[in-house]
Amino acid sequence: MAACAVARREAVVFAAGAAAACMLFLAPSSALAQQLKIGYVDFERAMLLSLPARAMQDKLAAEIRPRQKQLDELEAHLKAMADQLDKDGPTLSEHDIGRRRRELLDQERDLRRKLLEFNEEVAQRLNEQKSELWDLTHRAIRQIFKQEKYDLILQDAVMAAPTVDITNEVMKALATAAPAAQ
Incomplete structure:
Protein backbone atom coordinates (compact mmCIF):
# COMPACT_ATOMS: atom_id res chain seq x y z
CA MET A 1 0.00 0.00 0.00
CA ALA A 2 2.86 2.37 0.90
CA ALA A 3 4.62 1.60 -2.38
CA CYS A 4 1.44 2.52 -4.24
CA ALA A 5 1.23 5.85 -2.40
CA VAL A 6 4.88 6.61 -3.17
CA ALA A 7 4.37 5.78 -6.84
CA ARG A 8 1.28 7.99 -6.96
CA ARG A 9 3.14 10.84 -5.25
CA GLU A 10 6.04 10.49 -7.74
CA ALA A 11 3.57 10.57 -10.64
CA VAL A 12 1.97 13.74 -9.27
CA VAL A 13 5.38 15.37 -8.79
CA PHE A 14 6.38 14.38 -12.33
CA ALA A 15 3.11 15.72 -13.77
CA ALA A 16 3.49 18.97 -11.84
CA GLY A 17 7.07 19.31 -13.05
CA ALA A 18 6.05 18.65 -16.64
CA ALA A 19 3.23 21.19 -16.39
CA ALA A 20 5.62 23.77 -14.93
CA ALA A 21 8.12 23.15 -17.72
CA CYS A 22 5.39 23.58 -20.34
CA MET A 23 4.22 26.80 -18.70
CA LEU A 24 7.78 28.17 -18.64
CA PHE A 25 8.25 27.22 -22.28
CA LEU A 26 5.00 28.76 -23.41
CA ALA A 27 5.03 31.78 -21.07
CA PRO A 28 5.78 35.08 -22.78
CA SER A 29 9.20 36.46 -21.96
CA SER A 30 11.45 39.17 -23.28
CA ALA A 31 13.64 36.54 -24.95
CA LEU A 32 10.62 35.02 -26.64
CA ALA A 33 9.12 38.22 -28.03
CA GLN A 34 7.90 36.61 -31.22
CA GLN A 35 5.07 34.11 -31.25
CA LEU A 36 5.70 30.54 -32.34
CA LYS A 37 4.20 29.57 -35.69
CA ILE A 38 2.71 26.10 -35.26
CA GLY A 39 0.94 23.93 -37.81
CA TYR A 40 -0.80 20.59 -37.71
CA VAL A 41 -1.18 18.04 -40.52
CA ASP A 42 -3.78 15.29 -40.55
CA PHE A 43 -1.30 12.94 -42.15
CA GLU A 44 -3.78 10.12 -42.76
CA ARG A 45 -6.19 12.44 -44.58
CA ALA A 46 -3.38 13.88 -46.68
CA MET A 47 -2.13 10.38 -47.51
CA LEU A 48 -5.56 9.01 -48.41
CA LEU A 49 -7.32 11.90 -50.11
CA LEU A 74 -11.34 -19.32 -63.02
CA GLU A 75 -13.35 -19.40 -59.79
CA ALA A 76 -16.62 -19.37 -61.76
CA HIS A 77 -15.29 -22.18 -63.97
CA LEU A 78 -14.46 -24.29 -60.90
CA LYS A 79 -17.92 -23.70 -59.47
CA ALA A 80 -19.44 -24.77 -62.78
CA MET A 81 -17.26 -27.91 -62.75
CA ALA A 82 -18.38 -28.74 -59.19
CA ASP A 83 -22.03 -28.18 -60.12
CA GLN A 84 -21.63 -30.38 -63.20
CA LEU A 85 -20.03 -33.11 -61.10
CA ASP A 86 -22.94 -32.96 -58.65
CA LYS A 87 -25.39 -33.14 -61.54
CA ASP A 88 -23.62 -35.95 -63.42
CA GLY A 89 -22.53 -37.85 -60.29
CA PRO A 90 -25.36 -40.41 -60.25
CA THR A 91 -24.68 -41.47 -63.85
CA ASP A 110 -3.99 -23.96 -58.30
CA LEU A 111 -6.59 -21.21 -57.80
CA ARG A 112 -5.68 -20.85 -54.11
CA ARG A 113 -2.00 -20.57 -55.03
CA LYS A 114 -2.76 -17.94 -57.68
CA LEU A 115 -4.97 -16.01 -55.25
CA LEU A 116 -2.23 -16.07 -52.62
CA GLU A 117 0.37 -14.84 -55.13
CA PHE A 118 -2.04 -12.16 -56.35
CA ASN A 119 -2.77 -10.94 -52.82
CA GLU A 120 0.94 -10.85 -51.96
CA GLU A 121 1.71 -8.84 -55.10
CA VAL A 122 -1.12 -6.40 -54.40
CA ALA A 123 0.08 -5.98 -50.80
CA GLN A 124 3.62 -5.36 -52.02
CA ARG A 125 2.42 -2.76 -54.55
CA LEU A 126 0.31 -1.06 -51.86
CA ASN A 127 3.34 -0.89 -49.56
CA GLU A 128 5.46 0.57 -52.37
CA GLN A 129 2.80 3.18 -53.11
CA LYS A 130 2.39 4.03 -49.44
CA SER A 131 6.15 4.51 -49.10
CA GLU A 132 6.29 6.72 -52.19
CA LEU A 133 3.31 8.74 -50.99
CA TRP A 134 4.84 9.06 -47.52
CA ASP A 135 8.00 10.53 -49.09
CA LEU A 136 5.97 12.94 -51.25
CA THR A 137 3.91 14.06 -48.27
CA HIS A 138 6.96 14.66 -46.09
CA ARG A 139 8.62 16.65 -48.88
CA ALA A 140 5.49 18.80 -49.20
CA ILE A 141 5.38 19.37 -45.44
CA ARG A 142 9.09 20.23 -45.38
CA GLN A 143 8.57 22.69 -48.26
CA ILE A 144 5.68 24.42 -46.44
CA PHE A 145 7.73 24.44 -43.22
CA LYS A 146 10.59 26.29 -44.93
CA GLN A 147 8.55 28.61 -47.17
CA GLU A 148 6.09 29.72 -44.51
CA LYS A 149 8.74 29.80 -41.76
CA TYR A 150 7.00 27.49 -39.31
CA ASP A 151 8.62 26.82 -35.96
CA LEU A 152 6.80 23.53 -35.47
CA ILE A 153 4.55 21.28 -37.54
CA LEU A 154 2.87 18.41 -35.74
CA GLN A 155 1.73 15.20 -37.36
CA ASP A 156 -0.39 13.80 -34.54
CA ALA A 157 -2.49 15.89 -32.20
CA VAL A 158 -5.28 15.00 -29.83
CA MET A 159 -6.98 18.29 -30.68
CA ALA A 160 -6.01 21.11 -32.99
CA ALA A 161 -7.76 24.35 -33.83
CA PRO A 162 -8.69 24.84 -37.49
CA THR A 163 -6.37 27.85 -37.55
CA VAL A 164 -3.30 25.61 -37.18
CA ASP A 165 -4.53 22.82 -39.49
CA ILE A 166 -2.43 23.00 -42.66
CA THR A 167 -3.63 19.71 -44.14
CA ASN A 168 -5.33 21.45 -47.07
CA GLU A 169 -2.12 23.35 -47.84
CA VAL A 170 -0.21 20.07 -47.82
CA MET A 171 -2.79 18.49 -50.14
CA LYS A 172 -2.49 21.48 -52.53
CA ALA A 173 1.30 21.13 -52.48
CA LEU A 174 0.93 17.42 -53.22
CA ALA A 175 -1.44 18.20 -56.10
CA THR A 176 1.10 20.54 -57.69
CA ALA A 177 3.91 18.05 -57.08
CA ALA A 178 1.87 15.15 -58.49
CA PRO A 179 2.59 15.82 -62.19
CA ALA A 180 6.31 16.10 -61.45
CA ALA A 181 6.28 12.81 -59.53
CA GLN A 182 4.60 10.85 -62.31
Missing part, protein backbone atom coordinates in the same frame (compact mmCIF):
# COMPACT_ATOMS: atom_id res chain seq x y z
CA SER A 50 -4.58 13.79 -51.92
CA LEU A 51 -4.42 13.87 -55.70
CA PRO A 52 -1.32 11.64 -55.89
CA ALA A 53 -2.96 9.11 -53.54
CA ARG A 54 -6.07 8.91 -55.71
CA ALA A 55 -3.95 8.67 -58.86
CA MET A 56 -1.92 5.82 -57.34
CA GLN A 57 -5.10 4.02 -56.25
CA ASP A 58 -6.59 4.35 -59.73
CA LYS A 59 -3.36 3.17 -61.36
CA LEU A 60 -3.17 0.11 -59.10
CA ALA A 61 -6.84 -0.70 -59.70
CA ALA A 62 -6.24 -0.55 -63.46
CA GLU A 63 -3.16 -2.77 -63.12
CA ILE A 64 -4.89 -5.48 -61.11
CA ARG A 65 -8.28 -5.43 -62.85
CA PRO A 66 -7.36 -7.87 -65.70
CA ARG A 67 -5.78 -10.38 -63.35
CA GLN A 68 -8.66 -10.09 -60.88
CA LYS A 69 -11.07 -10.75 -63.74
CA GLN A 70 -9.05 -13.79 -64.79
CA LEU A 71 -9.13 -15.18 -61.24
CA ASP A 72 -12.88 -14.51 -60.97
CA GLU A 73 -13.43 -16.38 -64.24
CA LEU A 92 -20.86 -41.61 -63.67
CA SER A 93 -18.71 -44.55 -62.71
CA GLU A 94 -16.67 -44.44 -59.49
CA HIS A 95 -13.52 -44.10 -61.59
CA ASP A 96 -14.88 -41.05 -63.48
CA ILE A 97 -16.13 -39.44 -60.27
CA GLY A 98 -12.69 -39.91 -58.65
CA ARG A 99 -10.91 -38.55 -61.72
CA ARG A 100 -13.15 -35.45 -61.86
CA ARG A 101 -12.78 -34.83 -58.12
CA ARG A 102 -8.98 -35.02 -58.38
CA GLU A 103 -9.06 -32.67 -61.35
CA LEU A 104 -11.33 -30.30 -59.43
CA LEU A 105 -9.10 -30.44 -56.34
CA ASP A 106 -5.98 -29.80 -58.44
CA GLN A 107 -7.59 -26.77 -60.06
CA GLU A 108 -8.86 -25.48 -56.69
CA ARG A 109 -5.34 -25.81 -55.27
Whole structure:
Protein backbone atom coordinates (compact mmCIF):
# COMPACT_ATOMS: atom_id res chain seq x y z
CA MET A 1 0.00 0.00 0.00
CA ALA A 2 2.86 2.37 0.90
CA ALA A 3 4.62 1.60 -2.38
CA CYS A 4 1.44 2.52 -4.24
CA ALA A 5 1.23 5.85 -2.40
CA VAL A 6 4.88 6.61 -3.17
CA ALA A 7 4.37 5.78 -6.84
CA ARG A 8 1.28 7.99 -6.96
CA ARG A 9 3.14 10.84 -5.25
CA GLU A 10 6.04 10.49 -7.74
CA ALA A 11 3.57 10.57 -10.64
CA VAL A 12 1.97 13.74 -9.27
CA VAL A 13 5.38 15.37 -8.79
CA PHE A 14 6.38 14.38 -12.33
CA ALA A 15 3.11 15.72 -13.77
CA ALA A 16 3.49 18.97 -11.84
CA GLY A 17 7.07 19.31 -13.05
CA ALA A 18 6.05 18.65 -16.64
CA ALA A 19 3.23 21.19 -16.39
CA ALA A 20 5.62 23.77 -14.93
CA ALA A 21 8.12 23.15 -17.72
CA CYS A 22 5.39 23.58 -20.34
CA MET A 23 4.22 26.80 -18.70
CA LEU A 24 7.78 28.17 -18.64
CA PHE A 25 8.25 27.22 -22.28
CA LEU A 26 5.00 28.76 -23.41
CA ALA A 27 5.03 31.78 -21.07
CA PRO A 28 5.78 35.08 -22.78
CA SER A 29 9.20 36.46 -21.96
CA SER A 30 11.45 39.17 -23.28
CA ALA A 31 13.64 36.54 -24.95
CA LEU A 32 10.62 35.02 -26.64
CA ALA A 33 9.12 38.22 -28.03
CA GLN A 34 7.90 36.61 -31.22
CA GLN A 35 5.07 34.11 -31.25
CA LEU A 36 5.70 30.54 -32.34
CA LYS A 37 4.20 29.57 -35.69
CA ILE A 38 2.71 26.10 -35.26
CA GLY A 39 0.94 23.93 -37.81
CA TYR A 40 -0.80 20.59 -37.71
CA VAL A 41 -1.18 18.04 -40.52
CA ASP A 42 -3.78 15.29 -40.55
CA PHE A 43 -1.30 12.94 -42.15
CA GLU A 44 -3.78 10.12 -42.76
CA ARG A 45 -6.19 12.44 -44.58
CA ALA A 46 -3.38 13.88 -46.68
CA MET A 47 -2.13 10.38 -47.51
CA LEU A 48 -5.56 9.01 -48.41
CA LEU A 49 -7.32 11.90 -50.11
CA SER A 50 -4.58 13.79 -51.92
CA LEU A 51 -4.42 13.87 -55.70
CA PRO A 52 -1.32 11.64 -55.89
CA ALA A 53 -2.96 9.11 -53.54
CA ARG A 54 -6.07 8.91 -55.71
CA ALA A 55 -3.95 8.67 -58.86
CA MET A 56 -1.92 5.82 -57.34
CA GLN A 57 -5.10 4.02 -56.25
CA ASP A 58 -6.59 4.35 -59.73
CA LYS A 59 -3.36 3.17 -61.36
CA LEU A 60 -3.17 0.11 -59.10
CA ALA A 61 -6.84 -0.70 -59.70
CA ALA A 62 -6.24 -0.55 -63.46
CA GLU A 63 -3.16 -2.77 -63.12
CA ILE A 64 -4.89 -5.48 -61.11
CA ARG A 65 -8.28 -5.43 -62.85
CA PRO A 66 -7.36 -7.87 -65.70
CA ARG A 67 -5.78 -10.38 -63.35
CA GLN A 68 -8.66 -10.09 -60.88
CA LYS A 69 -11.07 -10.75 -63.74
CA GLN A 70 -9.05 -13.79 -64.79
CA LEU A 71 -9.13 -15.18 -61.24
CA ASP A 72 -12.88 -14.51 -60.97
CA GLU A 73 -13.43 -16.38 -64.24
CA LEU A 74 -11.34 -19.32 -63.02
CA GLU A 75 -13.35 -19.40 -59.79
CA ALA A 76 -16.62 -19.37 -61.76
CA HIS A 77 -15.29 -22.18 -63.97
CA LEU A 78 -14.46 -24.29 -60.90
CA LYS A 79 -17.92 -23.70 -59.47
CA ALA A 80 -19.44 -24.77 -62.78
CA MET A 81 -17.26 -27.91 -62.75
CA ALA A 82 -18.38 -28.74 -59.19
CA ASP A 83 -22.03 -28.18 -60.12
CA GLN A 84 -21.63 -30.38 -63.20
CA LEU A 85 -20.03 -33.11 -61.10
CA ASP A 86 -22.94 -32.96 -58.65
CA LYS A 87 -25.39 -33.14 -61.54
CA ASP A 88 -23.62 -35.95 -63.42
CA GLY A 89 -22.53 -37.85 -60.29
CA PRO A 90 -25.36 -40.41 -60.25
CA THR A 91 -24.68 -41.47 -63.85
CA LEU A 92 -20.86 -41.61 -63.67
CA SER A 93 -18.71 -44.55 -62.71
CA GLU A 94 -16.67 -44.44 -59.49
CA HIS A 95 -13.52 -44.10 -61.59
CA ASP A 96 -14.88 -41.05 -63.48
CA ILE A 97 -16.13 -39.44 -60.27
CA GLY A 98 -12.69 -39.91 -58.65
CA ARG A 99 -10.91 -38.55 -61.72
CA ARG A 100 -13.15 -35.45 -61.86
CA ARG A 101 -12.78 -34.83 -58.12
CA ARG A 102 -8.98 -35.02 -58.38
CA GLU A 103 -9.06 -32.67 -61.35
CA LEU A 104 -11.33 -30.30 -59.43
CA LEU A 105 -9.10 -30.44 -56.34
CA ASP A 106 -5.98 -29.80 -58.44
CA GLN A 107 -7.59 -26.77 -60.06
CA GLU A 108 -8.86 -25.48 -56.69
CA ARG A 109 -5.34 -25.81 -55.27
CA ASP A 110 -3.99 -23.96 -58.30
CA LEU A 111 -6.59 -21.21 -57.80
CA ARG A 112 -5.68 -20.85 -54.11
CA ARG A 113 -2.00 -20.57 -55.03
CA LYS A 114 -2.76 -17.94 -57.68
CA LEU A 115 -4.97 -16.01 -55.25
CA LEU A 116 -2.23 -16.07 -52.62
CA GLU A 117 0.37 -14.84 -55.13
CA PHE A 118 -2.04 -12.16 -56.35
CA ASN A 119 -2.77 -10.94 -52.82
CA GLU A 120 0.94 -10.85 -51.96
CA GLU A 121 1.71 -8.84 -55.10
CA VAL A 122 -1.12 -6.40 -54.40
CA ALA A 123 0.08 -5.98 -50.80
CA GLN A 124 3.62 -5.36 -52.02
CA ARG A 125 2.42 -2.76 -54.55
CA LEU A 126 0.31 -1.06 -51.86
CA ASN A 127 3.34 -0.89 -49.56
CA GLU A 128 5.46 0.57 -52.37
CA GLN A 129 2.80 3.18 -53.11
CA LYS A 130 2.39 4.03 -49.44
CA SER A 131 6.15 4.51 -49.10
CA GLU A 132 6.29 6.72 -52.19
CA LEU A 133 3.31 8.74 -50.99
CA TRP A 134 4.84 9.06 -47.52
CA ASP A 135 8.00 10.53 -49.09
CA LEU A 136 5.97 12.94 -51.25
CA THR A 137 3.91 14.06 -48.27
CA HIS A 138 6.96 14.66 -46.09
CA ARG A 139 8.62 16.65 -48.88
CA ALA A 140 5.49 18.80 -49.20
CA ILE A 141 5.38 19.37 -45.44
CA ARG A 142 9.09 20.23 -45.38
CA GLN A 143 8.57 22.69 -48.26
CA ILE A 144 5.68 24.42 -46.44
CA PHE A 145 7.73 24.44 -43.22
CA LYS A 146 10.59 26.29 -44.93
CA GLN A 147 8.55 28.61 -47.17
CA GLU A 148 6.09 29.72 -44.51
CA LYS A 149 8.74 29.80 -41.76
CA TYR A 150 7.00 27.49 -39.31
CA ASP A 151 8.62 26.82 -35.96
CA LEU A 152 6.80 23.53 -35.47
CA ILE A 153 4.55 21.28 -37.54
CA LEU A 154 2.87 18.41 -35.74
CA GLN A 155 1.73 15.20 -37.36
CA ASP A 156 -0.39 13.80 -34.54
CA ALA A 157 -2.49 15.89 -32.20
CA VAL A 158 -5.28 15.00 -29.83
CA MET A 159 -6.98 18.29 -30.68
CA ALA A 160 -6.01 21.11 -32.99
CA ALA A 161 -7.76 24.35 -33.83
CA PRO A 162 -8.69 24.84 -37.49
CA THR A 163 -6.37 27.85 -37.55
CA VAL A 164 -3.30 25.61 -37.18
CA ASP A 165 -4.53 22.82 -39.49
CA ILE A 166 -2.43 23.00 -42.66
CA THR A 167 -3.63 19.71 -44.14
CA ASN A 168 -5.33 21.45 -47.07
CA GLU A 169 -2.12 23.35 -47.84
CA VAL A 170 -0.21 20.07 -47.82
CA MET A 171 -2.79 18.49 -50.14
CA LYS A 172 -2.49 21.48 -52.53
CA ALA A 173 1.30 21.13 -52.48
CA LEU A 174 0.93 17.42 -53.22
CA ALA A 175 -1.44 18.20 -56.10
CA THR A 176 1.10 20.54 -57.69
CA ALA A 177 3.91 18.05 -57.08
CA ALA A 178 1.87 15.15 -58.49
CA PRO A 179 2.59 15.82 -62.19
CA ALA A 180 6.31 16.10 -61.45
CA ALA A 181 6.28 12.81 -59.53
CA GLN A 182 4.60 10.85 -62.31
